Amino acid sequence: MDFALASPTEQQAVVSRLDHREPWGPPNLRLVCLDIDDTLIDFTAAGRHALAALIGRADMWSLWERVTEEHVARVVAGEIDYASMHRRRTQYFLAELATIGMLVEPRDPAVFEQRRKELLRRYWRLFDDVVPCLEWLAAAGVRLAAVTNASGAHQRAKLADLGLARFFDHVAIAGELGVAKPDPVMFHSVCLTIGCDPAEAAHVGDKLDTDAVGAHQAGLGGVWLDRGRGPATVPDGVYVINTLAELPELLVCEFARVGVPGVPLPR
Numbered sequence: 001m002d003f004a005l006a007s008p009t010e011q012q013a014v015v016s017r018l019d020h021r022e023p024w025g026p027p028n029l030r031l032v033c034l035d036i037d038d039t040l041i042d043f044t045a046a047g048r049h050a051l052a053a054l055i056g057r058a059d060m061w062s063l064w065e066r067v068t069e070e071h072v073a074r075v076v077a078g079e080i081d082y083a084s085m086h087r088r089r090t091q092y093f094l095a096e097l098a099t100i101g102m103l104v105e106p107r108d109p110a111v112f113e114q115r116r117k118e119l120l121r122r123y124w125r126l127f128d129d130v131v132p133c134l135e136w137l138a139a140a141g142v143r144l145a146a147v148t149n150a151s152g153a154h155q156r157a158k159l160a161d162l163g164l165a166r167f168f169d170h171v172a173i174a175g176e177l178g179v180a181k182p183d184p185v186m187f188h189s190v191c192l193t194i195g196c197d198p199a200e201a202a203h204v205g206d207k208l209d210t211d212a213v214g215a216h217q218a219g220l221g222g223v224w225l226d227r228g229r230g231p232a233t234v235p236d237g238v239y240v241i242n243t244l245a246e247l248p249e250l251l252v253c254e255f256a257r258v259g260v261p262g263v264p265l266p267r
């Protein structure tokens with residue numbers, strides 16, 4: 001507004017509005033999103049054990065991880081879908097083993113993948129800091145969403161198997177939505193489902209770029225759960241914790257009206 005041209009009455013009205021503005025304060029926290037694999041569930045340990053049990057040796061995990069990362073990147077880029085990613089990843093992995101003289105059974109990629117998933121389910125374990133953190137968040141009255149880049153209903157089965165389904169108001173699965181973290185659409189779709197502004201939400205995950213930086217750039221509080229992967233260059237505005245036991249204190253410091261017993265937020 002060009003103040004010099006405003007009439008005395010208009011000037012008084014502007015001053016009055018400024019005088020009665022609400023002071024700035026941190027937003028309420030209405031939603032906490034959590035990644036699943038390697039955030040809630042020790043997925044790397046389970047994957048490592050399952051692969052070793054399947055192929056009879058433990059030194060091929062880094063190859064499996066590299067092949068997986070390459071194929072997931074193609075899903076995130078929209079080049080292939082999750083179903084073909086699983087098939088192609090296993091085909092590629094088995095072909096790589098063959099080049100070093102390892103012919104493992106089963107050779108059919110679909111059967112191999114099915115057996116691997118059965119073994120994975122046997123080895124899934126929660127990290128020790130998960131249940132106390134989820135219980136605190138539930139008591140604090142925030143809504144909870146699990147937000148994963150994995151595919152399919154097995155993610156829900158995983159949460160149910162480990163007794164976590166009761167905590168979550170919503171489960172967002174990239175393979176079902178057709179979009180994956182760090183795309184802001186993934187984070188915004190969860191906020192829309194819950195009915196909150198991105199500024200009223202935080203997302204916590206073990207991958208710095210996919211989880212924490214992606215969430216931060218989408219307007220949520222981005223929290224990197226560094227379970228010992230560091231060191232890394234963390235952009236300004238992205239929070240870092242080393243265990244979920246540190247999450248309550250971080251949220252209380254950065255958001256208003258969270259962790260106040262008996263003062264639940266509107267649901």
Ligand SMILES: [Mg+2]
Nearest residue numbers: 035037038206
């Ligand atoms: Mg993860």
